[in-house]
């Protein structure tokens with residue numbers, strides 16, 4: 001059984017919380033794309049955890065976690081993240097964490113290049129998280145990256161360092177006028193942060209195939225939403241990897257296996273971190289109210305998120321991109337402070353009303369068309385059954401189901417593990 005949990009919107013939909021919730025009945029949770037550029041916040045009986053690289057299944061004793069080949073791994077960050085979790089009482093050993101030998105290593109010089117480029121762009125910046133993600137994916141496709149499996153053959157790895165740096169320093173020194181990266185610092189870095197990870201590195205594709213044959217249940221966990229996908233998102237304000245469910249078997253290492261189910265995680269309103277078009281955006285007091293209600297500040301960067309009402313056009317597109325068989329609507333509790341809610345049901349582009357998500361460039365010219373729906377204006381965060389929810393909240397869910405042509409199977413009404421209602 002292979003299930004993907006993926007984001008329908010711009011990210012921060014609450015995927016981590018839902019993976020934590022749904023992983024109870026899974027044996028393996030596997031991250032298949034991205035790096036430490038985004039974060040999941042998970043709150044459960046054991047405490048509050050921020051996960052940037054580790055799959056949310058790491059919080060469950062019996063779940064094996066995989067970092068797939070589609071990922072880019074900052075080995076220093078991974079070491080520190082695992083250290084923090086261990087201090088919080090979480091067990092992390094080669095038995096419950098397996099790292100793909102084909103995953104690419106994010107190096108300190110990728111982080112440096114990300115920062116140098118954002119600084120060069122100044123007010124034209126893309127809103128990078130400055131974690132080196134675009135530069136490391138670029139090197140992957142230039143075939144000039146180091147991979148986790150290289151750490152298992154240090155002599156060969158260290159012999160390649162000079163060749164890579166000769167090329168990399170052309171840009172670092174010539175392009176950006178920065179001091180060159182030295183082989184000594186790179187090798188020292190591998191020794192300090194790479195070598196201790198050796199026991200965790202393996203052919204995770206082989207591991208997952210065998211697990212699948214043995215009837216294990218495997219969950220794929222995405223890190224960002226459909227609208228940040230490198231191909232289908234709001235390019236160039238996207239991530240540098242494929243965030244969509246169809247990529248999950250590839251990024252996990254099992255391109256031969258087919259997904260049984262795609263579960264989309266969709267937020268009851270809209271949020272977006274960083275630059276780029278965001279049609280349904282609220283400003284001023286309207287934004288302040290929603291941001292404060294939802295605590296909308298990025299988990300990885302602390303940046304205030306841009307906010308707006310639910311966007312049917314963008315979400316229906318996200319559902320299609322993710323091939324979502326079912327959808328979980330999260331953070332419904334946050335909308336409890338409204339007597340009347342707005343929903344963005346269409347865009348106006350050059351005087352025409354459109355319902356299909358357009359080419360990103362056109363988004364700059366799109367204006368939101370809002371409809372009003374009745375709110376419930378009472379606390380629903382303690383509701384645990386469908387019958388507990390006020391009629392207006394259920395009507396809101398039905399309204400979204402119809403508008404987006406999807407099946408909503410759960411709603412989430414709080415950050416805690418049990419704050420989920422099956423519909």
Ligand code: GDP
Nearest residue numbers: 012013014015016039040041331412413414415
């Ligand atoms: P992810 O990257 O998709 O996992 O999302 P983030 O972790 O960036 O953001 C989701 C935030 O909302 C986290 O702080 C969660 O603890 C919290 N959260 C998730 N679901 C709900 C919910 O239904 N209600 C409330 N109030 N908070 C939620």
